[in-house]
Every structure is written in structure tokens, then in C-alpha cells.
Amino acid sequence: MSDRAAIGVELAEQFTDVAQQRRAATLGMWxxxxxxxxxFAALFLIALVLRILHPDSVREAAHHLKFWIGATNTAVLICSSLTMSGAIVTSRLGWQRAMVRCMLATAALGSLxxxxxxxxxxxDYIEHMTPFLAWRPYELSGDRASQLYVSLYYVATALHAFHLTTGVAILLGLAWQARANGYxxxxxxxxxxxxxxWHFIDLMWIMVFTIIYVMNR
Amino acid sequence: MTDVAMRERTPPPATLDRPLDYLHDAHTLRSWLFTIDHKRIGILYLIAITAFFIIGAVAAGLVRLALVVPDGQIFTNDTYNKLFTIHGVVMVWFFLIPSIPATFGNFLLPLMIGAKDLAFPRLNLLSWYVFMTGAVFTLATVVIGGVDTGWTFYAPLSTTFSNTWVVPALIGVIVVGFSSILTGLNFVVTVHTMRAPGMHWFRMPIFVWTMYATSLIFLLATPVITMALILLVMERAFGIGVFDPALGGDPVLFEHLFWFYSHPAVYIMVLPGMGVISEIIPAFAQKKIFGYKFICYATIGLASITFFVWGHHMFVNGQSEYASLAFSFLSFAVAVPSAVKVYNWTATIHKGDIHLDTPMLYAMGYIGLFVLGGLTGLFLATLAIDEHIHDTYFVVAHFHYIMVGGTMLAFLGGLHFWWPKFTGRMYPEVWGRISALLIFLGFNVTFFPQFILGYLGMPRRYHVYPHEFQLLNILSSAGSTILAVGYIFPMIYLLWSLWFGKRAPSDPWNAKGLEWTTSSPPPKHNFIVPPIVDFEPYDYPVKAGESV
Amino acid sequence: MMTPAEKRELWRHMREPAITFAVLLAFLAINVTIGWLQPFPAVWAVEGAIMVLMIATVLLFSMEVIEEPALIKFFSILGFVWVAILFGMTMIDYVTR
Structure with a gap:
């Protein structure tokens, strides 16, 4: 590893020093x-309310979710957290090339x-678990309240997938920029x-998986 | 270095042929539309929300026009519903919520804490564009297509029964929410990280404290309503059923999520107003603010308690009575920090060297109307009385006393107070006082009769009503014309003053605070010499025998 | 290629993320197992508790809150406190209807 680079931050006009700029950026992200x-909490609240109002329908609907795919995906994201930590560690060491590789690995796991x-x-589609598609018969049509929970599952996972998609896109953009010398x-x-x-998206998925897939089974 | 020397430092004489201030830095339209200067962005917001205010006010005028006759002959039911929806949506989402934070907050926050700019200037510009995108989109929707749900978008009216342009209106409101979040984020980070040397927390002006509290509400409350409104869109688009009782969903759940934001949103609108009043009163009483730390704690207290009281909007909708009891009890707690503030303001005025200039007239009006609005809020927080006056004009009058009597008066007072700082020009004082009095008079004539109407049982959002209510309705509508005149005057004379007003000195009111130490209007980076703060806030001269 | 010294340096910095990774996977394994087997009716409480532990692990170690100044620690908790307010006050309604 001979490409160890100096690390630092370019000072923006409105700050007086780099430490202030770093503090501001960290607090901004938090x-x-x-x-x-x-x-996401609003969706978790709805999950709890549905569980209270219709416990049997919720259990029935949760049993039709793809438990093992959800579990695998959680593991995938935990792996991506490790590679993201790798990117951060290597960036602190100034190993720019290794950092870019870690970032690409993270993006690959996100895409996976x-x-x-x-x-x-x-x-879900081929098992007729799509109650919002009016033209398609719904597997649990005898249990109307179950479709509330299934819809909630779609909203929560789609919202998370949206976050992950933007996350991967930004990560690829950053990796592209980070190839430049002196980045x-x-x-x-x-x-x-x-x-x-990135870690927080993983955190949100851990919550989505546990609450939507696991706790209501 | 002594206090006096610190703050009377004069900028070096300009060597250019134009003044060195942010207004004259560049003249092109591009230099305004792509500016990252927080002062210019504040002015952009000011222009935008003034335009939205005019639209909302016209809708309000038409609503009052319709209510002159009891049999609803002037507009059809649909038109009337669309009109009050335009008024509510525009005034709440596009005027009141951004009003003081996005204009005065943007302009003054960095000045008051001695910073060059906000922490994230580009994000600040982005938030203006996000705001404009959402606001113009929704505005086009509610004006061209029309929406009849009111600003609250309650299910199942908004999901099942309304056949108006609900979805596009919702999308616009969701987008505007993100602009609030970005502004709040910027302010929180700025207050935490950008303060000038020596500006510790208990040296910040109350206005900065209220901006900070408001920003935390932006961050913690807005996402919940974003989700609730997204679910409404999903409900209309796909029929997901979460709020649909026909499928086992619960419309009350929407109200919980809605009011988790929208009750704290009352404090998004009111706290900044309190901040403005806390700046005006010491300046025009020439006296140190009474109980500075108590006002700071009351600000944070209000911003926290407000998250525990939202259920008082839902006493008659099927919420459990135990929840109603809890929410009712907690709502009374709000009165404590509110009263702390009112007492502190009046104690500040007491034995002060009082100058009744326009900003002070607005501030005095604010205190009176806020007390009336606040106390009637206690009526509404009482379970038994709320059963009687829920969803009547009593509620309408109550929240207009807070929103107009409170926020709007504070906005106008602040606008006059800082106008010399924003523009470098003085407004005509006589006209200012006349319109302040007109607004106070017009406001009370408009809204006081509505307390009586509501108590007698006239429901809100109806335009057909029994004949015996006509007199009070006519009185209310007549008052709104006085109010309208009071609004039109400042629009004319403030514009006039931009070219013909007297040049403003850097501190025309002899007020204290970092924003008055720099020139009017301020230079591009706010201070020629970065300030160092070695004085206490509101250090007005202490008279003999006065205890601090 | 990496020199042995660089390898040692990398491992010194990666040890904490690697342990975090292993701990998270272990928690996940527990949750998936009990979630699949459903050994007793109140198992959701255990699953919830493990979720809380996973959240704490990610916050403290992956996101390094443990090394951050008090302000960031405060902000990392603040959101969860507000979630608790949202849940608590809403549940007063739903559990007493």
C-alpha cells in the first residue's frame, strides 16, 4: 500500500476552522x-395499532411474508455495514484506493x-399477496383486515428500498469522485x-425486519 | 477592551462608489436566484410568503363575503368549501409556518449570534427552492382545481368522499415539509456550532432561543405528518385501507399522526412570534428583559410540552375518554410557560422608558390578544366545555387570536422593527402607527363576534346558518374590511420606503444585540470585524433603584 | 500488497467493526431462530429486547456514538425519546378504548 494520502478537509467560507466545519457536518447528519x-416511527406505530385492533389478521398476514428473504437481507446489510466501516477506517488511514474498493463493495451489497x-x-406477486392491485385476486380475501398489514409491509419496505436506492446512488457518486488524486x-x-x-439505513432495516416480519408472526 | 468600544466600532469608510452592503453586492436577477447569502434568501422568502399571504387573505375575504347572508346565496357549497380550504392551506402551510423562521430567522439568526452565514448556505437556498416548488404546485392545485377538505385533510373525507384534487395538493404539502426540515436542520446546527466567541447559550437573544426550539419541532414533528400524508396519497391511489373503517382501518389514527405534527406546529407559528416580541419590548421600554433565563426555559418547556397535548383536538371523535382526560390535563400545563412569558413581558414594560413606535404598538397588541387567545384555549382544553364548543366558531376565533393576534402581529411588528436593518431605510412612522391601530381594531371587530357565535352554537365550515346569527356575522365581515385596509397600508408604504424612506442608521431604535452593531443594511459577510461577545444580552441602561 | 505492518495497523482499526459485525449477526441469528420457532406466546417481547440491543450496538459502535461528544450522544437519543412520546401518548388511546 504505497498510496497513503494526506487527509484533511477543505475549509468552506462560512466556517472559521476545520474542526468547526466537521462538528457542523456531523451534527447536520445526526x-x-x-x-x-x-x-419510519409513524409506520411502526401503525403496525402496533393494527396489531392491537386486529391481532389475528396481523398474524395471518405476517405469516405470509417471506421471512427467510427478510432475514437474508438483514444479514446482507449487516455485511454492508462492515464494509462501510472499512471505508471509514481506510479513509482515516489515507488509503484512498482501499477506501474506494470498500465503498464499491458496500454499494454492491446494497444492490444485492x-x-x-x-x-x-x-x-409476493405470484402468491397473490398484492391486495392493492384491484385486478388481481387476493390470497387472504376472506380476511379483509389482513390487507391493511400487507399494505403497511409494502409501504415500509418500499420506503426503505427508496432510501437504500438513493444511498447506493450517492455512494457510487462519492466513489467516482474519490478516485481523483488528493480527494x-x-x-x-x-x-x-x-x-x-449508511449505518442508519441498516438500523432502519433492522427495525423494519424485526417489527414487520418477526415480532408480529 | 470595554463594552462600549466593542460595539461602537465603525466600519472603515467605503472606497468603492457603491455601498458595501448585501443589497448592493450584485444587481442581477441571477445574483438573487442563486445567492447563498442567508440575508438574500431571507428576502426571497419574504417576497414569496407575502404573495402567498395575499392569496390566502383574498380567500378569507371571499369567505367573509359569503357569510354576510345566512342562506348561502353568494357561492355554491362547493365553491365555499374550496375557498376556506384555499384560505386554510395557504395561510397555515405557506404563510404562518415559514413566516417568521424562514424570513427573520434566515436573515437575523447568523447576525444575532455573530456568524458569517448559516452552517449550510447551499442547503438554505435548496430549501427555498423546495418550498417554492411545493407551494406553487399546491397553490395551482387548490386555485385551479380546488380541494374541499380544509387544511386538515381528515380521513375519510380526504380519502373516500372528496372528489376534488386532493392528491396533488397533498404532494405539494409533503414537499413543503421537506423545506421546513432543511431550514430547521440548518438552524439547529448553526446555533450549536456557529456562535461567535463569547456568545454562550445564556447570552443569546430570546429570538435565537425561539428559533432553536422551533427548529427542533421542525425536525421532530414534520416527518410524522409527512408519513401520514404519504399514506393518504397511498390510500387514494391504491386503497391501502389503513385509515378506511370499511376495511377495519382507523380514521382516528390519521388524526393522531396529523396532530402529532400539527399541534406542535402551533408552536412553530407562535414561538417565533414570542421571540420577536421579546426583542421589541426591551428595545421600546429601554430596559433589560425581565427574567431572561425564565423565558429561555419557558421556550424550551413550551416546545416540549406541546408534544404531549395533541389529543385535545380529538375529544369528540371517538378517542378513549381516558386518553382525553390525560390530554386535557396536560394541555393545562401549557398555560404555565405561556403565562411566564406574558408576565415577563409586562414586567419588562413596567416602569420602562416606553416609546410607542409602530413595533411597540404591535407588541402591545400581541400581548393582549395572545392572553385572550390563550385563555380561551383553556376553555377548549376542558373536556365538558369542549363538548359544547367543539368545531364551532369559538374554535375559529380562538386560533385566530393566536395565529393572527399572535403570529401575524408579531410578524408585522418584527417587520417594522427590523425593516431598517433589512433595507437600510426607515418606514413612515405615522402611517405605521395608523395601520397598527387599524389592524388591532379590525382584528377584534372581525374575531370577537366569532367567540359569541361559536358559544351560541354556529358550527365552523358552514355557510348556511340560522337568521339570528346574521348580525354578528355581518359585524365580523365588516371588521375584516378594516383589517384588509390595515394590511394594504404597510404593503404600500413599506414598498414606498424602499426608494423614498429616510436612510436608516445602524441602530435606529437604540436597541441592543449584535445585529444592531453592524451597518444597515449589513455587509455581505455581516460584520466587517468578526465580533467578540463580552456583554450580557439586553444590556439596556439600568436606572437607579432598579433590580436586575 | 500490504506490508505486515500495514496489516497490523488495519486490524487494529478494524477489530471493533469486526466484533460489532459478529455481535450483530449473533443477535440476528437469535431473533430469526426464535421468530421461526415461536417457542412461547410472549416471544415478541424477547425479540423486541434483542432489537433494542441491536439498535444500541449499531448506534454506539458502528456509528461511533460512544466516542462522540455529549451533544451527539444527546442527538442520537433524542429521536428515540420522541418516538417514545409518539407511541406512549397514542397508546393511551388504543389500550383504553
């Missing part, structure tokens, strides 16, 4: 993550998640900040 948490997710949706000298903190976002 503030954004607060909003992400509350966004999306592929599994797509396959899961496909399975770590100017923008090392972008990797740190982005890392927080």
Missing part, C-alpha cells in the same frame, strides 16, 4: 437522521439487497458523514 427515524427485495416482491486531502469528512447515513 439532525437529518432524527427526521428519518420519526418518518435490492435484488433480493425485488425477488421478494415478485414472490482525501479535501473531503475526508464526506466519507465519515456518509457512513453515518
Amino acid at each position: 439532525s437529518w437522521l432524527l427526521t428519518e427515524l420519526l418518518l 439487497f435490492l435484488v433480493f427485495k425485488g425477488y421478494e416482491y415478485y414472490q 482525501l486531502q479535501r473531503h475526508q469528512n464526506r466519507i465519515e458523514i456518509y457512513g453515518l447515513y
Whole structure:
């Protein structure tokens, strides 16, 4: 590894020093993550309310979710958290090339998640677990309340998939920028900040999986 | 270095042939539309929300026009429903919520804490564009197509029964929510990380405290309503059924999610107003603010308690009575920090060197109307009385006393107070006082009769009503014309003053605070010499015998 | 290729993320097992508790909150406190209807 680069942050005009800029960026990302948490929390609240109002329908619907695909996807995201941590560690060491590789690995694992997710949706479709499609018969049509929970599953997982898709896109963009010489000298903190976002998407999935797939079985 | 020397430092004489301020930095339209200067973005917001205010006010005028006759002859039912929806949607989402934070907050927050700019200037510009996109989109929807759900979008009316343009209106409101979040995020980070040396927390002006509290509400509450509105869109598009009782869903759940944001949103609208009043009163009483720390704690207290009281909007909708009891009890707790503030303001005025300039007139009006609005809120928080006056004009009058009597008066007071700082020009004082009095008078004539109407049982959102209510309705509509005149005057004379007003000195009111130490209007990076704060907030001269 | 010194340096920094990774996978394995087998009716409470442990692990170690200043620690908890308010106050309604 001979490509060890100096690391640093280019000072933006409004700040007086780099430490201030780093503090601001970290706090900014944490503030954004607060909003992400509350966004998903509304869906978890609905899951709990449905469980209270219609316990049997919710259990029935949860048993039709693809438990093992969800579990595999959780493992995939936990792996991607490890590679993201690798990117952060290597960025701090100034190993720019290794960092880019870690970022690409993270993006690949994120994409793998999306592929599994797509396959899961496909399975749901062929098993007639799509109550929102008016033209398609619904597997649990005898149990009307069950479709509320199934719809909630779609909203929650689609919202997460949307976050992951933007996450992968931003990660690829960052990796593209980070090939340039001296990137770590100017923008090392972008990797740190982005890392927080990625870990938090994983965190949200851990919550979605446990609450939607596991706890209501 | 002494206090005096710190704050009377004059900028070096300009060597250019134009003034060195943010307004004259560049003149092109491009330099405004792509600016990342927080002051210019504040002005962009000011222009935008003024336009939205005019639209919302016209709709309100038409609503009052329709209510002059009891038999609903002036508009059809549909038109009337669309009109009050335009009024509500525009005033709440596109005027009141961004009003003080996005305009004064953007302009003043960095000035008040001695920073060069907000922490994320580009994000700030982005939030303006997000705001404009959502707002113009929704506005086009509610004006061209029309929506009849009211600003609250309650299910199942908004999901099942309304056949108006609900989905596009919802999408626009969701988009505007993101602009609130971005502004809030920027303010939180700025207050935490960008304060000038020596500006510790208990040296910040109350206005900054209220901006901080408001921003936390933006961050913690907005995402929940975003999700609730997304689910409404899903409900209409795919019939997912979560709020649909026919499938076993629960419309009350929507109201829980809606009010988890929308009750705290009341404090998004009110807290900044309180901040403005806390700046105006010490300046025009020439006295240190009474109980500074208590006002700070009351600000944070209000911003927290407000998250525990939303169920008082839902006493008659089928919520469990135990929940209603809890929410009712907690709602009374709101009165405590509110009263702390009112007492502190009046104690500040007490024995002060009072100047009744326009901003002070607005501030005095604010205190009176806020007390009336706040106390009637306690009626509504009482379970038994709410059964009687729920969804009547009593509620309408109550929240207009808070929203117009509170926020709107604070907005106008602040606009006059900081106008010299924004523009470098003084407004005509006589006209200012006349319109402040007109607004106070017009407001009370418009809304006081509505308390009586509501108590007698006139429901809100109806335009056909029994004949015995006509007199009070006519009185209310007559008052709204006085109010309209009071609004039109400032629009004219403030514009006039941009070219013909007297040049403003850097501190025309002899007020304290970092924003008054820099020139009017401020230079591009706010301060020629970065300030160092070694003085206490509101350090107005202490008279003999006065305890601090 | 990496020199032995670099390998040691990398491992010194990667040890914590690697342990975090292993712990998270172990928690996941427990949750998946009991979620699949459903050994007793109140198993959801155990699953919830393990989810809380996973959240804490990600926050403290993956996101390094443990090394951050008090302000960031505060912000990382704040959101969860507000989620608790949302759930708590709404549940007063639903459990007493």
C-alpha cells in the first residue's frame, strides 16, 4: 500500500476552522437522521395499532411474508455495514484506493439487497399477496383486515428500498469522485458523514425486519 | 477592551462608489436566484410568503363575503368549501409556518449570534427552492382545481368522499415539509456550532432561543405528518385501507399522526412570534428583559410540552375518554410557560422608558390578544366545555387570536422593527402607527363576534346558518374590511420606503444585540470585524433603584 | 500488497467493526431462530429486547456514538425519546378504548 494520502478537509467560507466545519457536518447528519427515524416511527406505530385492533389478521398476514428473504437481507446489510466501516477506517488511514474498493463493495451489497427485495416482491406477486392491485385476486380475501398489514409491509419496505436506492446512488457518486488524486486531502469528512447515513439505513432495516416480519408472526 | 468600544466600532469608510452592503453586492436577477447569502434568501422568502399571504387573505375575504347572508346565496357549497380550504392551506402551510423562521430567522439568526452565514448556505437556498416548488404546485392545485377538505385533510373525507384534487395538493404539502426540515436542520446546527466567541447559550437573544426550539419541532414533528400524508396519497391511489373503517382501518389514527405534527406546529407559528416580541419590548421600554433565563426555559418547556397535548383536538371523535382526560390535563400545563412569558413581558414594560413606535404598538397588541387567545384555549382544553364548543366558531376565533393576534402581529411588528436593518431605510412612522391601530381594531371587530357565535352554537365550515346569527356575522365581515385596509397600508408604504424612506442608521431604535452593531443594511459577510461577545444580552441602561 | 505492518495497523482499526459485525449477526441469528420457532406466546417481547440491543450496538459502535461528544450522544437519543412520546401518548388511546 504505497498510496497513503494526506487527509484533511477543505475549509468552506462560512466556517472559521476545520474542526468547526466537521462538528457542523456531523451534527447536520445526526439532525437529518432524527427526521428519518420519526418518518419510519409513524409506520411502526401503525403496525402496533393494527396489531392491537386486529391481532389475528396481523398474524395471518405476517405469516405470509417471506421471512427467510427478510432475514437474508438483514444479514446482507449487516455485511454492508462492515464494509462501510472499512471505508471509514481506510479513509482515516489515507488509503484512498482501499477506501474506494470498500465503498464499491458496500454499494454492491446494497444492490444485492435490492435484488433480493425485488425477488421478494415478485414472490409476493405470484402468491397473490398484492391486495392493492384491484385486478388481481387476493390470497387472504376472506380476511379483509389482513390487507391493511400487507399494505403497511409494502409501504415500509418500499420506503426503505427508496432510501437504500438513493444511498447506493450517492455512494457510487462519492466513489467516482474519490478516485481523483488528493480527494482525501479535501473531503475526508464526506466519507465519515456518509457512513453515518449508511449505518442508519441498516438500523432502519433492522427495525423494519424485526417489527414487520418477526415480532408480529 | 470595554463594552462600549466593542460595539461602537465603525466600519472603515467605503472606497468603492457603491455601498458595501448585501443589497448592493450584485444587481442581477441571477445574483438573487442563486445567492447563498442567508440575508438574500431571507428576502426571497419574504417576497414569496407575502404573495402567498395575499392569496390566502383574498380567500378569507371571499369567505367573509359569503357569510354576510345566512342562506348561502353568494357561492355554491362547493365553491365555499374550496375557498376556506384555499384560505386554510395557504395561510397555515405557506404563510404562518415559514413566516417568521424562514424570513427573520434566515436573515437575523447568523447576525444575532455573530456568524458569517448559516452552517449550510447551499442547503438554505435548496430549501427555498423546495418550498417554492411545493407551494406553487399546491397553490395551482387548490386555485385551479380546488380541494374541499380544509387544511386538515381528515380521513375519510380526504380519502373516500372528496372528489376534488386532493392528491396533488397533498404532494405539494409533503414537499413543503421537506423545506421546513432543511431550514430547521440548518438552524439547529448553526446555533450549536456557529456562535461567535463569547456568545454562550445564556447570552443569546430570546429570538435565537425561539428559533432553536422551533427548529427542533421542525425536525421532530414534520416527518410524522409527512408519513401520514404519504399514506393518504397511498390510500387514494391504491386503497391501502389503513385509515378506511370499511376495511377495519382507523380514521382516528390519521388524526393522531396529523396532530402529532400539527399541534406542535402551533408552536412553530407562535414561538417565533414570542421571540420577536421579546426583542421589541426591551428595545421600546429601554430596559433589560425581565427574567431572561425564565423565558429561555419557558421556550424550551413550551416546545416540549406541546408534544404531549395533541389529543385535545380529538375529544369528540371517538378517542378513549381516558386518553382525553390525560390530554386535557396536560394541555393545562401549557398555560404555565405561556403565562411566564406574558408576565415577563409586562414586567419588562413596567416602569420602562416606553416609546410607542409602530413595533411597540404591535407588541402591545400581541400581548393582549395572545392572553385572550390563550385563555380561551383553556376553555377548549376542558373536556365538558369542549363538548359544547367543539368545531364551532369559538374554535375559529380562538386560533385566530393566536395565529393572527399572535403570529401575524408579531410578524408585522418584527417587520417594522427590523425593516431598517433589512433595507437600510426607515418606514413612515405615522402611517405605521395608523395601520397598527387599524389592524388591532379590525382584528377584534372581525374575531370577537366569532367567540359569541361559536358559544351560541354556529358550527365552523358552514355557510348556511340560522337568521339570528346574521348580525354578528355581518359585524365580523365588516371588521375584516378594516383589517384588509390595515394590511394594504404597510404593503404600500413599506414598498414606498424602499426608494423614498429616510436612510436608516445602524441602530435606529437604540436597541441592543449584535445585529444592531453592524451597518444597515449589513455587509455581505455581516460584520466587517468578526465580533467578540463580552456583554450580557439586553444590556439596556439600568436606572437607579432598579433590580436586575 | 500490504506490508505486515500495514496489516497490523488495519486490524487494529478494524477489530471493533469486526466484533460489532459478529455481535450483530449473533443477535440476528437469535431473533430469526426464535421468530421461526415461536417457542412461547410472549416471544415478541424477547425479540423486541434483542432489537433494542441491536439498535444500541449499531448506534454506539458502528456509528461511533460512544466516542462522540455529549451533544451527539444527546442527538442520537433524542429521536428515540420522541418516538417514545409518539407511541406512549397514542397508546393511551388504543389500550383504553
